[in-house]
Amino acid sequence: MTTATPDGPPRRPLSVILCDDNVLLLETLREVLRAQPDLEVVGTASDGEAARQLAHRHQPDLVVLDVRFPGGGRSVALDIARCSPASRIVVFSAYDDKGTVEQMTSAGVCEYLVKGVSNRDLLAALRRAAGPR
Template sequence: MIRVLIADNEALMRAGIRLILENADEVRVVAEAQDARAAVEACRAHPVDVALLDIRMPGDGISALAEIIRHSSRTRVVMLTAFGEEQTVASALRAGAHGYLLKDTGPRDLIDAVRRAAAGEPVLAPQVTRQLVEFRARSGHGSEAAARRIADLTPAERDVLRLLGTGLSNAGIAAQLHLSSGTVKAHISSILTRTDCTNRVQAAVLAQEAGLLAPGGHLDA
């Protein structure tokens, strides 16, 4: 059973997400919160596998993210965001978010995202990923440092990192590169160690910063 916290200041948004998730047999919503403080307290009071946090909630979603990660290493935090929030999303990822979803994500994609987050896979809404890539391309943020961090990766590891940067799951990467899931996991473990990333989402952002993805979210040729 995947235990989920929904944190958003809009009651209608929380109700909609709950309704969607309750249609998945293996997902259970164990708590709701309307602000950052309540979200942190809920994660302390309940065992939460996946926390869905509004990035703009009262009290600051990123502050709640940091507190939850500090006190609950088991909880995967996925930020709920809107278009045009690239800089805020980048801050959330640096703070340790496991990914980000648009608030208008469809029911099937939302359930799949919760499953993937619970399994430890990155959850990256493609539309937001494209925005983030373009934002970083315009600002040049971290590009030189990121290039140095991936310099020692093998060609196979770079291929895996490129696809990880697009938000693909392990199965998706394996299918694209004609590898086994075990081999993909091994490559990702090596990538995290070599690049000093603490999780897969930070590695995905690194791929974007290093220019492995072209603006628009597509892989470079």
């Protein structure tokens, strides 16, 4: 699928992997992103190993990553940055303490969102993380 642009050729949607151990949240995020013509969910992961494998296989534009899920967190962010260096990592977490934010930022995360933000804010952060196209 491609997205029409008013001033140029069509663009492919941004590929996204969603990583969280909350199945309901994963499905909700998938539905929110599915409604966006410029975003395409190419996989979901409920643990760190699955997140690493998906990132390696798909080389996504964006990875939405929970900080604390099985095998997750900083080590997954670092591994994804190594195996898929063009992927931009956006943390979507319930934890907003200064230490966790600093730890994830030092691992190369480009956006850090606390769960409970609006869909509009989440989508804006994803597009901001992807940068100009």
